[in-house]
Amino acid sequence: MSTLTEKIREAAQKVLAEGLAEVVLGYTQGSLPYRNRVTAVNTPEETSRLIWPSFGVLNPANVLHKLKGKKVALISPGCVSRAVVVLCQEGQVKRDEVYLLGVPCPGMLDPSKVRDLGKKILRVEDDFKEKVLVVTSEGEKIVAREELLRQNCLECRHPTPPVYDELLEGEARKPSPSPYQKVEEIEAREVSARWQWFQEAVVSRCIRCYACRNACPLCYCPTCFVDDSRPQWVGKTRDPVDTALYHLVRAYHLAGRCVDCGSCEAACPMDIPLRLLTKKLEKEALSAFSFESGLDPEAPLLLTTFREEDPEDFMITQELKALGKI
C-alpha cells in the first residue's frame, strides 16, 4: 500500500500534467524536524518535493490571494477544504478556480508538544496512525499520536473533506465526539475566573504581531480594523484594553465563518490558546442555529440569512434565562 505522500505526489503530477490546475499548493519538508512549509509547485517534476506533513499546521488557503489569476490545486484535508468553501461562499474565490485534492486526514501534530519532548529534537518519524518516534539529543521516545495531536485536530468534526474534486484513498481520524470539552471547561468557571483566564492566558502575553490574523485564510480584509488610521479604532501598544479589543473583534469577525483549522493558534509565536475564542463562537453557531461553516459552497452564510425559527436571544440573556436568573 502506498503512503499518503506517494499518493499526493502521483495525484499532483496528474493534476499538473492534465492541466486541471497550473499550481499545486501543498507542503514540503521544513528546516526543523517539527516544521513543514507551505509550497507552490508548478511543474510535474517538482511534485517529488511534496509530502503529506505531520506538521501542516498553517492553512495553505491563506496563500490563495497571492496566486490570483491562476488555477490552483490544494492538498486539502477537511479544514482546508472547508476554508476554501467559505471563501467561495463569500465571493473571494470561484469554485472552478480551485481544484480540491481531498485527503482523508489523520490529523496534524502540534509542533510545541513535540518541541517540549527534549532539549534538541533531531528527527520525527510519524506513522500517521498510532505512534510517533521522536529522536532527541537525550534519546528516543515513542509517543502515542493522540498525545501529540493539535488541539483542533483532537476536536475536529470533519477530518474527511466535505467538498472535493478528487478524494485520495486513506483512513481519516474519526470525527471528535467531544469537540467542545476545552470550551466547556472554561465556560464552567465563574465570570471573574473566565475574565482572568482571558487576561492571563491571552491578553497579557500577546505581542500584537498579528501572525494569528495573517495565518487565517478567512481574514482577508484589505485593511484590517486594527490597521485603520482614519478613524483609528484601537490603540496599537500592548495595553491590555487594546489587546483585548483586538482579540474580541477578531473572534467576532470569524463568528459563523471559522472552520477551526487551527492556523491562528499554530502561528502564534507565544503559544497563546487563542483558538478557544473562535471555538466558543463555533459552539454558539451550532447550538443556536444548528450551523456549521464550510460544508457547502452553495449554502447561504450564517450571518446573512434569517430563518423564522432562529432564536432571538442574545447569548448572555439566553444563559441567564436558563439559569433562572431573569
Add this chain to the structure above:
Amino acid sequence: MYYILKREDLRPWLEAINREYTLFVPRTRDGFGPYEGELYLEGKTRLSAKEFFLPWREPLLVYEARPGALPKVVEGPAEQRVVFGVRPCDARGVILIEKVFSPDPFWQKRREATSLIGLVCEEPGTECFCWAMGVNPFSGEGLDLVLVPHEEVYLVKVITEAGKKLLSLSRAAEGGEEAFLSREKEFKAKFPVSPALEKLREKDLMTIYEAPFWEELALPCLNCGACTFLCPTCYCFDVQDEVVGSEGVRVRLPEACMFELYSRHASGHNPRRSPMARFRNRFMHKFKYFLDEYGEPLCVGCGRCNEECPANINLWDVVRAMSEV
C-alpha cells in the same frame, strides 16, 4: 579580571542584588520579569532583552488635548536596574541597535540606568548561530559581567566597574582565567564565522535586490510581526498619540517592516505594497543595507526567527540565496 562562583552561590547573590537594586531575570521561557524567585536558565527566552531599552510602550510627551497647549517631554525612567541572565547574542543586539539609537535621549537614559549580567549558553540551542554572525559569546560585549557555566561553577569575567561592584555582593573568588580562556578558544575553533557575510559585502546591492528568488522564498511568509518583534536587533518603531478625555500621551512602540502600514504614506501610496517587497526589505536591511552602512549584519544569530516563524521561513535559505545570486 576573572572569578569563580559556585553554582549554589548564584541564588544568594541574586537575592543580594535584589536587595539593593531592581533586579530582572528570565522568569519563564516567555521572557524577563522582576525577580521573585522564578528563574529560567535552560535556554534563551522567546522575548529578548531588547525590551529593557526599546520597551513595548515608551511615553515621549504628554499634552493637554486643546489648541495652543504646549507638550511636555516625559522624563525617561531613571531607576537603576540590573538584568541578570542576558544571553551574549542579546547583548550584542544592544550594541548593534546602539549604532543607530545612540543619540536618542530615551535610549541613553535606559542604557545609563541598566546593568547587564550575561550568561553564556551551556551549549548552543537547536537554532543558534551567533558565531556565524561574528558574535563571540565569551567577549562580554555589551555586558557588565559575563558568566560561563562550567562543571560545578560559573566562570565569571568582569567587564566594567559596575560589574565588579555587583560581583562584590557575591561569594565569588578570584581565579578561573585559564579555564575561561580555553573554553573561549575551544568555541572559536569549533564555530567559525559564516563565509556568506564576506560574499554579501562584495555583492552589488541592486543585483541582490532584483534577483529572481524573492518571489518564491516570500510565498509562504505571512508578513506578520513575529520575526521582527522577537528579534533582538530589530529596532523599528511607530509613534502614536493616545488621547483619553483631554489628556494626550505620545508613545513610541515597536513596529515591523513586514506590515503594510509600516510603509504606507499619508497620501495612501505605499512604495512597498507587495508582500514580497516587504519580505525583501527585512532581509535586505539586515544583510545588505546595514552591512554596507555599519560593516556588520543586523543579526546576532539568536535563531528566534527561525525557531518561531509560523511559515518556517528560514533565514539561511534567504542569506544563501542573497550571497550566491
